[in-house]
Amino acid sequence: MRIVQKFGGTSVGSIERIRKTADIVAAELAQGHQLAVVVSAMSGETNRLIAMAHELSADPAKREMDALVATGEQVTAALLAIELQQRGIAAQSFTGAQAGFRTDSSHVRARIQHIACDHLVEHLEHGGVAVVTGFQGMDEKGNITTLGRGGSDTSAVALAVALQADVCDIYTDVDGIYTADPRMVPRARKMQRISYEEMLELASLGAKVLQTRSVELAMRYNMPIHLRSSFDLTPGTMVTREDESMERAAISGVAYNRDEAKITIKGIPDHPGIAANVFGPVAEAGINVDVIVQNISEHGFTDITFTVPRNDFRSTMAIMERVCAEMDAKSVSGDDSVAKVSVVGVGMRSHSGVAQKMFDVLAAERINIQMITTSEIKITVVVDEACVESAVQALHSAFGLDTDD
């Protein structure tokens, strides 16, 4: 098999961890696989570099930030190559530019255009291990670019696609995706497989395991991702195309996000364009609005409720008080102790009544649903933060996800 492995910052965060990572690489190589290894900067290094730049300037030029932080992965790649060579493995480090990552010129958030990886293929076919810096590339003028935070996952998947690898192994500090947070639901199970779509819905719920961009890319090219732990080598969770032949349960997992706040504007004189008036200033402030519910207009007035990340609650409230006055709305109120609970699963498409069952379960637990939003494979409710735990546990159990033991 040809495999692209990706190791994040904690997996290469110290000399000792680099040795452990080399153990994993060496073990896979001994299986006869061809290996390209994508690495992040040592944990803390990127922040150290950024802090130096910010000592000099509140708004450092993006081109120079890219040149600066790209050194982080270069250091890791060279160190891992040194450690692998130390074990007699023909390893070589490659910067993004050397590995052939060509990107556009959008510094600090560049997009990969293509990967000219013929020489990497040659290196792999001669039994060598290519250690490649994640997160970075080069534009057509030869400037160093970076893909933005979390871009190393995207680098790994893109490289796997370019190398026509069989799988992209992403090593992290968790050992897979669970049917629910195991800290909250002791009977949660590790999923053997999850579809790209479900993974994307989980990511939108704040699961920081895989960067959304990398999952989208994997889905587009049907590249299987094996999400696994760099601390033990048990199989993790495969993120793959939905398997039509599989009998599946209505839902695959229950997720939650406590990091939510809710804001309601009441009595807005209803006419076209009010949504733009309300959300324009929020977007300009760089705040991501999540769930939005607008009630049916009554007597020419309507109410709008929406959620934002809890950190942005105060600033959003300030914006809304101004907007409310401008729009002649009746009142603005907010609650920064709400949370989202979601059930996710491609099985929802073929099972009816999932939403009704979810509402019944929450009613039986006497949990008040404040907002509801749905997608094809996800149902999300906003509830009082105090109810999150009982909601998640009850749903996990009711949808048959608990382990037997």
Added chain:
Amino acid sequence: MRIVQKFGGTSVGSIERIRKTADIVAAELAQGHQLAVVVSAMSGETNRLIAMAHELSADPAKREMDALVATGEQVTAALLAIELQQRGIAAQSFTGAQAGFRTDSSHVRARIQHIACDHLVEHLEHGGVAVVTGFQGMDEKGNITTLGRGGSDTSAVALAVALQADVCDIYTDVDGIYTADPRMVPRARKMQRISYEEMLELASLGAKVLQTRSVELAMRYNMPIHLRSSFDLTPGTMVTREDESMERAAISGVAYNRDEAKITIKGIPDHPGIAANVFGPVAEAGINVDVIVQNISEHGFTDITFTVPRNDFRSTMAIMERVCAEMDAKSVSGDDSVAKVSVVGVGMRSHSGVAQKMFDVLAAERINIQMITTSEIKITVVVDEACVESAVQALHSAFGLDTDD
């Protein structure tokens, strides 16, 4: 004027020092000059990177060491560019590869082959400052290479030659070349000018101010070097072609090196090849032999005396005891408390009697000369270390170098 400035590790060793360096760059730019700035890694950074590699491997692959340590200058270049932009200066950082430094493939001690700097010229001509990583380049296969320790001076001079700059300003923590060490000779004077040849002789005496390679390069292309302090902006010392029109003194300066040890082998049966027998094993051990004196053979036996760096005294003695036994020589003796004192000056070529005068001065001071070696523009004697100070002071005074005040 078009100027290449070079700042070493201490001049960019902290955020505060980077700001001071930007002050200097900005002041020169305000004079209307075109500027390319060559920077070293922040002081300590190269050693930090090397230490990590050595934690992994006693003998890390040279290609990877280059990729690793090249990040040091890249960080400095990006930070200085950020600081300059912060002041409204159109600065951009360039890695060695981006600046067009093409080298051979001798990792960790690469030689510059040429510099493809058209785009740098364009950048300068548009009023931009190019901040270039010293010490590094790229070979024809795209591998990152480094020039070896001290290579940043060489990078700066090479870039000055390629850019057809008017001068290469090398900023260090000393403010110029003195007629003698000012700590030892209070009446030493800063030289306004010194010839390349004299600078090379001083470098061979252990003056660490300029790397020999960079002076050789400057001499070959007749590129003036302005050696000056990054702590104050008074003029330093110009290193230039010898100025024929100038009336000059017999010698330009007095130098010394305490870091010496002397070894004598007596009674070596004299036949062809004995020098190779004696010095071969020393060279194999990586020890640099400096002054060598071999006496005329008497009755088929000869004596050889030579000096080595004091740190290598013990290991050289051990080698010599073995060699002496093999060669049937009579005895080996050593003295690790000797020092070299030299007078240097291109004026020596036109003034006769400099050597005689030197010996007279030392005799008057009752200093015993243990060894003598000469070049066209330098006379060096080896003396007891205890006599260094009085020797240097007496020579400085006798050759008319003392300041009047």
